[in-house]
Amino acid sequence: xxxxxxxxxxxxxxxxxxxxxxxxxxxxxxxxxxxxxxxxxxxxxxxxxxxxxxxxxxxxxxxxxxxxxxxxxxxxxxxxxxxxxxxxxxxxxxxxxxxxxxxxxxxxxxxxxxxxxxxxxxxxxxxxxxxxxxxxxxxxxxxxxxxxxxxxxxxxxxxxxxxxxxxxxxxxxxxxxxxxxxxxxxxxxxxxxxxxxxxxxxxxxxxxxxxxxxxxxxxxxxxxxxxxxxxxxxxxxxxxxxxxxxxxxxxxxxxxxxxxxxxxxxxxxxxxxxxxxxxxxxxxxxxxxxxxxxxxxxxxxxxxxxxxxxxxxxxxxxxxxxxxxxxxxxxxxxxxxxxxxxxxxxxxxxxxxxxxxxxxxxxxxxxxxxxxxxxxxxxxxxxxxxxxxxxxxxxxxxxxxxxxxxxxxxxxxxxxxxxxxxxxxxxxxxxxxxxxxxxxxxxxxxxxxxxxxx
Amino acid sequence: xxxxxxxxxxxxxxxxxxxxxxxxxxxxxxxxxxxxxxxxxxxxxxxxxxxxxxxxxxxxxxxxxxxxxxxxxxxxxxxxxxxxxxxxxxxxxxxxxxxxxxxxxxxxxxxxxxxxxxxxxxxxxxxxxxxxxxxxxxxxxxxxxxxxxxxxxxxxxxxxxxxxxxxxxxxxxxxxxxxxxxxxxxxxxxxxxxxxxxxxxxxxxxxxxxxxxxxxxxxxxxxxxxxxxxxxxxxxxxxxxxxxxxxxxxxxxxxxxxxxxxxxxxxxxxxxxxxxxxxxxxxxxxxxxxxxxxxxxxxxxxxxxxxxxxxxxxxxxxxxxxxxxxxxxxxxxxxxxxxxxxxxxxxxxxxxxxxxxxxxxxxxxxxxxxxxxxxxxxxxxxxxxxxxxxxxxxxxxxxxxxxxxxxxxxxxxxxxxxxxxxxxxxxxxxxxxxxxxxxxxxxxxxxxxxxxxx
Numbered sequence: 008x009x010x011x012x013x014x015x016x017x018x019x020x021x022x023x024x025x026x027x028x029x030x031x032x033x034x035x036x037x038x039x040x041x042x043x044x045x046x047x048x049x050x051x052x053x054x055x056x057x058x059x060x061x062x063x064x065x066x067x068x069x070x071x072x073x074x075x076x077x078x079x080x081x082x083x084x085x086x087x088x089x090x091x092x093x094x095x096x097x098x099x100x101x102x103x104x105x106x107x108x109x110x111x112x113x114x115x116x117x118x119x120x121x122x123x124x125x126x127x128x129x130x131x132x133x134x135x136x137x138x139x140x141x142x143x144x145x146x147x148x149x150x151x152x153x154x155x156x157x158x159x160x161x162x163x164x165x166x167x168x169x170x171x172x173x174x175x176x177x178x179x180x181x182x183x184x185x186x187x188x189x190x191x192x193x194x195x196x197x198x199x200x201x202x203x204x205x206x207x208x209x210x211x212x213x214x215x216x217x218x219x220x221x222x223x224x225x226x227x228x229x230x231x232x233x234x235x236x237x238x239x240x241x242x243x244x245x246x247x248x249x250x251x252x253x254x255x256x257x258x259x260x261x262x263x264x265x266x267x268x269x270x271x272x273x274x275x276x277x278x279x280x281x282x283x284x285x286x287x288x289x290x291x292x293x294x295x296x297x298x299x300x301x302x303x304x305x306x307x308x309x310x311x312x313x314x315x316x317x318x319x320x321x322x323x324x325x326x327x328x329x330x331x332x333x334x335x336x337x338x339x340x341x342x343x344x345x346x347x348x349x350x351x352x353x354x355x356x357x358x359x360x361x362x363x364x365x366x367x368x369x370x371x372x373x374x375x376x377x378x379x380x381x382x383x384x385x386x387x388x389x390x391x392x393x394x395x396x397x398x399x400x401x402x403x404x405x406x407x408x409x410x411x412x413x414x415x416x417x418x419x420x421x422x423x424x425x426x427x428x429x430x431x432x433x434x435x436x437x438x439x440x441x442x443x444x445x446x447x448x449x450x451x452x453x454x455x456x457x458x459x460x461x
Numbered sequence: 462x463x464x465x466x467x468x469x470x471x472x473x474x475x476x477x478x479x480x481x482x483x484x485x486x487x488x489x490x491x492x493x494x495x496x497x498x499x500x501x502x503x504x505x506x507x508x509x510x511x512x513x514x515x516x517x518x519x520x521x522x523x524x525x526x527x528x529x530x531x532x533x534x535x536x537x538x539x540x541x542x543x544x545x546x547x548x549x550x551x552x553x554x555x556x557x558x559x560x561x562x563x564x565x566x567x568x569x570x571x572x573x574x575x576x577x578x579x580x581x582x583x584x585x586x587x588x589x590x591x592x593x594x595x596x597x598x599x600x601x602x603x604x605x606x607x608x609x610x611x612x613x614x615x616x617x618x619x620x621x622x623x624x625x626x627x628x629x630x631x632x633x634x635x636x637x638x639x640x641x642x643x644x645x646x647x648x649x650x651x652x653x654x655x656x657x658x659x660x661x662x663x664x665x666x667x668x669x670x671x672x673x674x675x676x677x678x679x680x681x682x683x684x685x686x687x688x689x690x691x692x693x694x695x696x697x698x699x700x701x702x703x704x705x706x707x708x709x710x711x712x713x714x715x716x717x718x719x720x721x722x723x724x725x726x727x728x729x730x731x732x733x734x735x736x737x738x739x740x741x742x743x744x745x746x747x748x749x750x751x752x753x754x755x756x757x758x759x760x761x762x763x764x765x766x767x768x769x770x771x772x773x774x775x776x777x778x779x780x781x782x783x784x785x786x787x788x789x790x791x792x793x794x795x796x797x798x799x800x801x802x803x804x805x806x807x808x809x810x811x812x813x814x815x816x817x818x819x820x821x822x823x824x825x826x827x828x829x830x831x832x833x834x835x836x837x838x839x840x841x842x843x844x845x846x847x848x849x850x851x852x853x854x855x856x857x858x859x860x861x862x863x864x865x866x867x868x869x870x871x872x873x874x875x876x877x878x879x880x881x882x883x884x885x886x887x888x889x890x891x892x893x894x895x896x897x898x899x900x901x902x903x904x905x906x907x908x909x910x911x912x913x914x915x
Contacts, residue, residue, distance in 0.1 A: 012570040012790045015507050015558050023500030042848045044825040044855030046477030051604050053469050073529040075556055077594040081546040089543040092535040102529050104469050116466040126872040140531040150505050163858035286838050336466045371498040384740050394496045401498030404617035418580040
């Protein structure tokens, strides 16, 4: 019996128009990556569960899509676990593979596995879907694309500078106004050090982040609730009140963190990056923001986040420096830094602001009307010339009613329609109609090509 | 503990060089599809098992990768099946989704699900990976890409002509010499009709296919072994001996099949396609081949197969017309025709014959040597100009030893290296070195750009 077709919840089909828009975004991002010397890699959708498990925390392990072993998968399963219906313990006995949860762990695995073939510093980008068994909701999908760009095997701050240039280039090309927020894990460590509250760094960052909304008194109150000592809170005041230009912030931090070696190292890193950027032509504002705590347990140096200025949507790009990405797979001391562009959020921003150039979503430019076999053959010959000139063009395959063929051109938003009936064939010409202006004229194929290419 | 990293058997990582080659193939194929007015779609990696099961035969059902339900998946499983360790019956109780096995069934599902949004005739292409739990072997993978192009909602033979034009264009662009083999399911049905052996059509086709290798007597012997009557074998002789030009073959078939309505319909379809093609500029040879039986139970009209002439590798593209693709999902009478390009085999042919244009696999064109902070900043500024001119260029991120930086340029096959030390900075120039010829000269950045772009 016929089934009513549907797709799994949290997944999406992409129509031709959606694909054109998404490809415009991906192609723009890729062309920038390539201009900076980054090269693509791809890894399999499936990884061994031993590669994935334990890398994303307990919650992450649960959100991995696991693939049932082929064949008689129950044969090797423990009978007691089955009888008890113990799903957790049975899982690893009947499943050895899982779907990629992000691009970072597969990349780390790739670098270690291929370390002898790779030329370091390795500048790679990777644009592939990932899968998470999250509860689907607006803007959150179970299958979505990530666009990651990383350089591993170099601890030069030039890489941080380059990543900010890439952000600047990508969002200029897409036409999205953004601000880059910049922080450094070492500064946060330094702050925790000088106030003697190393383990409360997340509480502190979360509280400071609320300054604009709730005011200084409430921030300090929250810090007290989190059991920070009065002395620590007092020492924090210059940091909570940190304001002004990046340069002013840097000066304040230098003074506050003067007894913390790691803190000063962080300030110096930020200062260098800002200095390098100042010598270049960057149109995007870069703002030192101490409340930026993304991936705090993971990053060891720079932390980046990019926010769209004209749409309320949260971060659309983020990343940072990590000093031991590949350690989990046995390759120590490989420092890396990278950022990830959130394709789905960028897509939402582009749609909200309608930023696609018209030509980026055009498919067919010219449709030949089909008046019957003889005329169709004449059109096919003309089409060879038109396509050779790089124009996307097609013949309506059936000699259907004119109205139907015109409706097809309209729905596909085809700007030009060519008609070749008996008269045109006699003159070795075509009638070319501009569907937008309604203008039409009898022209040669070569003339039609130059009109369409104008 | 550090694990030795590996990927699941039958899957592959793609390195930057492999990616460049594969992207060259995909981009070439895509650019042809687009020129003919085809539009891309994408469907999710996961489909409901109800969509996939029963569509690929019993063997296909076994080869589907099934995804374990999230959470306490055993809770709803039948206890008796578990106790008996009945894997087959347990499967559908603990798994509701599977990975895409091909692009055809998801496309049929897509067309039915979105029938009210689609403009028919719907010309779509789709390039995505598929997964099969096949035993991995040389050239056969568990994850591989398919490139499908189809038009549904039109039964015009113009579509068949167009698909052959696309094959011609794609392989001309890639530089692979091919022959297109053409057959028609209706002719095969007609043959079975006139010899009174409708159920033996596959045996007949397989036997005829061996004529070149084993000779006429052995072919007839094999037909006898398959229990064809002497009368049937006699009627088959003109078909087994079918030779000559396509036109000669067509004439023979018209005479042999004169009492079969469906057979004559098939001959007439082939004749029309060949006539249309004759009026166009097609460089690829198209050959009527009655032994072509691919997807016999599936196709209803034209059957296509493309073979590479200079490499022994089997079919690299294939397809045909199907009259009821969407019927399984409840949408009747939608005729379609399509072909699928075998990306992995094309990749093997391209590698064997080394057909990649040099520029298609070039990544970075220019590397700036890093002599230290001051020089690096000078280089970064120059790089902005170079990249704005569309040149792929990078700065070595660390001020490492010259030898190491040059080795990096060599391994990445970067043709030009720029050096900017104190002297160059004073003159506002760079020293540009061609790594292939060894030539080097002191030039302005603008001069360097025009040298590289030559």
